[in-house]
Amino acid sequence: MFERGHVKEGMTVRSIDGQKLGKVFAVQEGEFLIEKGLFFPKDYICRYSEISDIRDGEIILLHGMEGLRRFSFDEDRGVLGQSVGTTGLTANASAAGVERPLVNQDSVTVPIYKEELEVTKRERQAGEVRIHKDVVQEERELSVPVRREKVRVERRDVKDRPAMHASFQEETVVVPLRAEEVEVQKRAVVDEEVVIRKDAIEEERRVAETVRREEVDIRSDGDVEGPRKLDLTPDDPTLRRS
Structure with missing residues (x-):
């Protein structure tokens, strides 16, 4: 489906x-106008x-010329006359969006154009911030208290105490000694945050930017009244454009 943006003058x-x-030669919201011929053209x-x-x-x-709706230029009325079968359009050059001189029996209206600046904004990447983390190894020492057992041997003199189970055999008595060992494990923790x-x-x-505008140079020959300046408001129909 084609839209207004696909069609250019x-x-x-x-x-x-x-x-x-x-x-x-003119692009409207719902349609566009086709110029045919050179002098007093019939527009479609x-x-x-x-x-x-x-x-x-x-x-x-999708069709030939016979399928087009025709606009004819009426020289006596100075407007674009609408042909049979055309609906929904007003019969004047401004409403139809036709940017050409309007002619009637007494006057000729010539549009003067100028360019305006239209500013749009778009986003782009202006820079970036990079955070790089390096892994650093270091030695860390901890002091850990540990316990161990050691032997202290005492000999006591016992006089004449009866022996109930004396076997008078050789034997070795083993006394286990205990001590604490240190085991080191590592776990990851959050040290700090960067926000x-x-x-x-x-x-x-x-x-x-450079813009263009049209200036009027009026020259007259013979007994002709000087030019007049029309105080037109922006919503005047003669200034309306497509």
Whole structure:
């Protein structure tokens, strides 16, 4: 489905059989206008839904010229007259979005154009912060108290105490001695945290670009009244553009 953004002024329009119908000279919200001829051209209206394809900058329609709705330029009234079968459009050049001089029996209205700056913003990566962690090995010593048993031998003189179970055999008496050993284990713990926060800072930035505008140079021959300046408001129909 083609939309308004696909159609540009100046694009060539062809019928389904390849016949050149004209060029686009005005783009509207729901349709675009096709210019046919050179002097007092007959203009045609076409909806975006009537586009079959756009190839190499040219618009291919789903039908031929007979399927177009025609606008004819009425010289006596100075407006674009709507042909039979066209609905939903007003019969004046401003409402149709046709940016060309309006002519009637008493006056000619010539639009003067200028370019305005339109600023848009887009996000881009302005930099980055990298945090790199290295593994460092170091020796650490701990003092751990441990216990062990040692032997202290005492000999006591016992006089004339009866022996109940004397066997008078050789034997060895073993007395176990105990001691604590140190075992070292490692476990990972969180030592500290690094927190990174981003703050949005708003600043003014000046941009400059060259724009164009049209200036009027009025020259007259003979007994002609001097030019007048019309105080038109921005919502005046004669200033309305597509």
